Amino acid sequence: YVLSLTDITEEKAVRRLLRDSLAAAEQASKAKSSFLSAMSHDIRTPMNAIIGMTAIAERHIGDPKRVEDCLDKISVASRLLLGIINEVLDMSKIESGKLLLSNEPFNLNELVRNALDLIRPMLESRRHEFHLRVDVEHTDLIGDTHRIQQILLNLLSNAVKYTPDGGSISLSISESQPLNPSMSRIVIVVEDNGFGMSPEFQKRIFDSFARSDDERVNRIQGTGLGMPIVRNLARMMQGSIAIESELDRGSRFTVELDLCRRRDRRGAAGTWSGTPTVDATATPPAEPEDFSGRRVLLVEDNALNMEIALELIGSTGAVIDCAENGQQALERFKASPEGHYNLIFMDIQMPVMNGLDAARAIRALEREDARGVPIIAMSANVFAEDIHAAGNAGMNGHVPKPIDLGLLRETLRRWLS
Structure with a gap:
């Protein structure tokens, strides 16, 4: 007779660990599938309204009332979609422990x-x-x-x-x-x-x-x-x-x-x-204020966002110069006469030089207006830490994207009046 004894305690522990890991992976997979399903439905619903109402407005371009009705519904659906996106991002920040509160x-x-x-x-x-x-x-x-x-x-x-x-x-x-x-x-x-x-x-x-x-x-x-x-x-x-x-x-x-x-x-x-x-x-006025003669430097790398900002800011009569990245904005500011710009709207995420580095570089210039010109972040980075980072870079305020017209007018009135 041959008697063999083997200690399988460690082997059983490994098997138990593998079973627990498999169960956790399956649960995570189900949670991910549930998340994607819920988000697919909730995002597609307002997107369907936006795309559908845009198509209807195009078909009735000669009917102002119908177009106005479509635009109202597009606005409602857009805000709903933005709310969904914000909630998902907030929940993600909370679960990862990265959501910071400002004081x-x-x-x-x-x-x-x-x-x-x-x-x-x-x-x-x-x-x-x-x-x-x-x-x-x-x-x-x-x-x-x-x-x-x-x-x-x-x-x-x-x-x-x-x-x-x-x-x-x-x-x-x-x-x-x-x-x-x-x-x-x-x-x-x-x-x-x-x-x-x-x-x-x-x-x-x-x-x-x-x-x-x-x-x-x-x-x-x-x-x-x-x-x-x-x-x-x-x-x-x-x-x-x-x-x-x-x-x-x-x-x-x-x-x-x-x-x-x-x-x-x-x-x-x-x-x-x-x-x-x-x-x-x-309360922001119903009609845009007149800022004729005021000059704004708009720094934005996205062509569509640039077009929107140009239309909204330009409706106030302000003169706008454009730059496509932070480096270009810095060069334009350095080449301008002192006191030339009354306000700078600065995107954050840009190629070549980002908005934070550009703001720091402008503030570091050896000229009086570099320290006093208002620089306002206009960015889709909207968390508390993003706003703090903008302040630490020398910016005076923050306008989140999508741009709220009332907040934009209030910002212009505060810094250009």
């Missing part, structure tokens, strides 16, 4: 007014009754205004979308005292009397791409990324989100955020009822 001073009342300006057309189109109450002692705070506004708009737009026409929506913002006396806990409550959610869906509402099985909801456009993004943003601000909902009775979302106070004094607390009014001076 800048802001006034909470102004932030709420700006958010309601954006959501008001949706409320009016659905004929919703809207109630607003703000009771905050410290309104001068420090935080990422863009992300806080994103939380507000996501909650409000969901309430509008998932509440039948003529429904009721309320927004309440209050303040409670956190453990740290130098901070304020801002409590945001959005409540509606809409479709509501089943207990089963509430358990998975924070899963990426989760959509309710309710056929009334399935017909409403959405990626299923909004609520996961809101929860992650709230957590990054040392906060939380809670949900109370009942089918056909509505939903109540409560978000708590811990924010630093800008200065330890009593802010302009108040209670608002209805939609707050907006200072007319903060």
Whole structure:
């Protein structure tokens, strides 16, 4: 007889590791397939509207009303597509741990007014009754205004979308005292009397791409990324989100955020009822202002983007010189008389020399106007770290692409008036 003994402990461990790796790979593959399927559907839907309405407008080029209707629908679909892209990029940044929050001073009342300006057309189109109450002692705070506004708009737009026409929506913002006396806990409550959610869906509402099985909801456009993004943003601000909902009775979302106070004094607390009014001076004019005689250097390497910017900026009467990369912009500026350019719009990603290096090179020139000329980033790089990088390179502001006409006019008015 021959007896052979072999220790297979390590072999079993390797096999177990291989099984776990295979299961993880299969799960990742399913998640990737689910992601691609969801994105293919949600991106193609507004793209179909854009392409289809463009074709219809071309066929009815002599009918101004029909063309105007097509352009309105193209605009709506374009903004929807941009929203989808932004949500996907935000979620990708969050999952990779690369999403950074900025810290800048802001006034909470102004932030709420700006958010309601954006959501008001949706409320009016659905004929919703809207109630607003703000009771905050410290309104001068420090935080990422863009992300806080994103939380507000996501909650409000969901309430509008998932509440039948003529429904009721309320927004309440209050303040409670956190453990740290130098901070304020801002409590945001959005409540509606809409479709509501089943207990089963509430358990998975924070899963990426989760959509309710309710056929009334399935017909409403959405990626299923909004609520996961809101929860992650709230957590990054040392906060939380809670949900109370009942089918056909509505939903109540409560978000708590811990924010630093800008200065330890009593802010302009108040209670608002209805939609707050907006200072007319903060609203861009309907017609372009006249900046005739002002000279702008536009730096852009993409021909189509150049054409769009030329049209939008040129409508104000400003004289525009063009450069196709940062090196060319630097040479044009060096060759110009001192004080020749009143403003520079600078793309970031360009060949030969990128916009950040070009801005640094202009600021380093030994001439007085090189230090004072406003340089504004006009770029599709829109994350907080991109805006910080532009500031560190010596730029004075940031206009994201796609270009918002109102923001562009406000930028021109600020630096050319």
